[in-house]
Amino acid sequence: MDRFLQLAALxxxxxxxxxxxxxxxxxxxxxxxxRYIQALEDRLGxxxxxxxxxxxxxTEAGAAFYARAHGILEQMEEAETSAADRQAEPRGTLRVNxxxxxxxxxxxAAIAGFRRDNPRLRVELVLNDRVVDxxxxxxxxxxxxxxxxxxxxxxxxxxxxRLVVCASPxxxxxxxxxxxxxxxxxxxxxVYSYSSDGDIWRFHGEQGEQEVRVSGSLVANxxxxxxxxxxxxxxxxxxxxFIVGEALRDGCLLPVLPGWRLADFNIYAVYPSARHxxxxxxxxxxxxxxxxxxxxxxxxxxxxxxxAAE
Numbered sequence: 001m002d003r004f005l006q007l008a009a010l011x012x013x014x015x016x017x018x019x020x021x022x023x024x025x026x027x028x029x030x031x032x033x034x035r036y037i038q039a040l041e042d043r044l045g046x047x048x049x050x051x052x053x054x055x056x057x058x059t060e061a062g063a064a065f066y067a068r069a070h071g072i073l074e075q076m077e078e079a080e081t082s083a084a085d086r087q088a089e090p091r092g093t094l095r096v097n098x099x100x101x102x103x104x105x106x107x108x109a110a111i112a113g114f115r116r117d118n119p120r121l122r123v124e125l126v127l128n129d130r131v132v133d134x135x136x137x138x139x140x141x142x143x144x145x146x147x148x149x150x151x152x153x154x155x156x157x158x159x160x161x162r163l164v165v166c167a168s169p170x171x172x173x174x175x176x177x178x179x180x181x182x183x184x185x186x187x188x189x190x191v192y193s194y195s196s197d198g199d200i201w202r203f204h205g206e207q208g209e210q211e212v213r214v215s216g217s218l219v220a221n222x223x224x225x226x227x228x229x230x231x232x233x234x235x236x237x238x239x240x241x242f243i244v245g246e247a248l249r250d251g252c253l254l255p256v257l258p259g260w261r262l263a264d265f266n267i268y269a270v271y272p273s274a275r276h277x278x279x280x281x282x283x284x285x286x287x288x289x290x291x292x293x294x295x296x297x298x299x300x301x302x303x304x305x306x307x308a309a310e
Contacts (some may be wrong), residue, residue, distance in 0.1 A: 001303045004076070005070045009036035010048060012263055014058060015065055015257045019300045060076070070097060091120040091279035097134070097244075098143040101223045102267070103127040108129040114287045129194050129221055134272055140281050141271045145240070147196060156285055159292035163199070163262040163301070166253040170233035178236075178256055188235030189214035201238055202256050203260040212261075227253075238262070242298040267292065 005026070011021035013033060023030040041048050048062035050298050058066055098107050103125065111123050126132075126139070134142055134153065149157055171188075178184055181203045191214065203210045216235045220226050223243045229245065230237045236256055247253040269285045271277070 005071060006036045009033045009071050010040060010062075011066065011073055013056065015070075018056070041258040053259070088117050089120055090278075090283050092280060093122045093124055093283060094141070094280045095124045095126070095139045096141055096284075097126050097128070097132050097278075098139075098145070099129050099145060100127045100128075102143060102145060103178065104224075106242060106292070110288060110291050112285060115293070117287075118280075121218060126182040134270070137243055140278070141269055141284060144268050144270050146265045147269060148270070151270075153272060155268045155270045156289065158288050159268045159296040160264055160266055160294055160299075161296070162264050163196050163238055163259075164241055164244050164248065165236060165238050165255040165256045165262065166244055166248060166250065167228065167256050168231055168233050169254055169255065170231070172208045172254060172256075174233065181212045181257060181260060184214050184236070187214075188216040190218045190220070190226045190229050190237045191221050192214050192223060192226060192239070201262075203257065203262060205260040240265075242296070245298040267296075 009019075009022060012025050012163075013019050016022050016025065019033040019037075020030045021136065023033045025031065034208070037049060044061075044065070047059050048065055050057045050059055069175070096107075096111070104127065108125065113123060115121065116125060131149075132142060134140075141186060143158070144155075153251050163248045175187060176188060181201070184201065189199075189201070199214050201214055213244060217227065218229050218234060223239050226237045227239060227243055227247065229235065229250055237244070241248075245254055248255065269288055271281055271285070
């Protein structure tokens with residue numbers, strides 16, 4: 001007798017409250033559901049259900065077995081759904097949220113490539129630097145960068161990114177180059193207002209960890225705005241390599257304190273649930289994971305790394 005049907009008969013009987021309700025869901029007779037459960041009990045050598053004319057309840061052994069059987073059935077259903085989804089062509093509208101700078105510099109081009117392979121799908125991309133509520137605001141998936149807050153969302157890591165302290169040659173010629181993090185309070189440091197660390201910059205080096213409170217003439221909620229100010233010789237910035245990588249390769253910005261390390265962080269795709277994940281979300285997240293896999297495109301040649309300078 002089919003072991004899967006035995007498990008399904010027990011789990012659906014418990015979930016639906018009766019063998020008759022389980023039978024309707026499984027498309028068999030109530031008597032057949034009873035035979036499946038009896039065969040399962042015989043095979044295990046223990047009673048799983050206490051049966052009376054009025055109700056059925058799990059025995060102690062049945063409760064333990066039910067918990068595992070329920071999980072097994074869920075995994076099988078998810079595997080079947082995943083296999084079916086991969087054969088389905090995504091269609092409809094995919095609503096995506098992402099940070100402004102990452103979205104304009106990297107995600108928009110990625111979406112263009114994704115759309116070429118999925119022509120029946122319409123993508124609605126919303127860019128902002130605040131953390132949106134995916135469920136309440138109706139997003140299918142979001143790209144998030146850095147430390148993730150505790151939530152019920154599913155997160156899949158897409159790639160890594162480094163923080164880089166840098167400034168223009170003009171600024172460094174005028175104000176001098178800091179020799180250590182302790183020199184930064186004497187400089188114009190342009191601050192990202194949405195940083196979880198505020199105006200504290202944290203460094204790691206041979207002398208240990210140093211935390212420095214910085215300040216300057218500009219605070220902004222967008223990394224590209226800060227980079228534009230740095231390119232205009234206005235100060236020192238701490239920004240992710242996906243924003244400043246090209247300017248560093250071109251020599252428009254120069255690394256500051258290259259012997260000191262800053263924390264690396266990750267880029268994630270987050271979405272509300274892994275169960276019954278739609279083909280459009282599954283395919284989009286798989287696409288991003290392949291496109292931005294390590295080493296990501298923004299970590300190209302020309303970006304000086306701390307370990308190379310030590």
